[in-house]
Amino acid sequence: MLFIVLVLVLAALGLLVAALITANSLWAWISIGLSVVAGLLLLFDWLRRRKKRAAAAPAEEEDPAEEDEPAEDEEKTPEDVEQTVLMPAAGELGDAEDTPEPQQSGDPGEEKSDPADVAVVSELEVEVVVVDEYPRYHVTSCEWLETRDTIPLGIGEARQLGFTPCALCTPDAEIAGNHREKA
Incomplete structure (x- = not known):
């Protein structure tokens, strides 16, 4: 995509030089048109890449304990208690082979x-x-x-x-x- 934009910009530059040398405004307008097309292609590529990154990025989830905790003056419902997940202490998992390896950003x-x-x-x-x-x-x-x-x-x-x-x-x-x- 960037290669196409580069070619369009170079063509627009060539037409602009031709317009200046020949004093023909048609070449200048074509040069402007090519520049606009190149800009639109860059914008399209940027939007496509942004959408692709957004789809690939894992949704950041908040801590469920913070999200689902009732306020201090509210009572916990049985559903709130069921959603609480307890993590085992360091020595409760067994030998080191069973412990999951830390993961790098997903x-x-x-x-x-x-x-x-x-x-x-x-x-x-x-x-x-x-x-x-x-x-x-x-x-x-x-x-x-x-x-x-x-x-x-x-x-x-x-x-x-x-x-x-x-x-x-x-x-x-x-x-x-x-x-x-x-x-």
């Missing part, structure tokens, strides 16, 4: 890959996708990808670059399973 956690799957996957030339500035690689059908711009990479290259498998689409397990079915 990024899914890391798949706990079976070593056998990792061995199979590392030998394959299967393509996975990554999202810029996120540490996970995914299969193309991953629901987390929805409207995000993806970058295709070979799974070996993705691992070499430090990407780890997504916990939602479990690419290592899925790719290794598909390979085993074919074999």
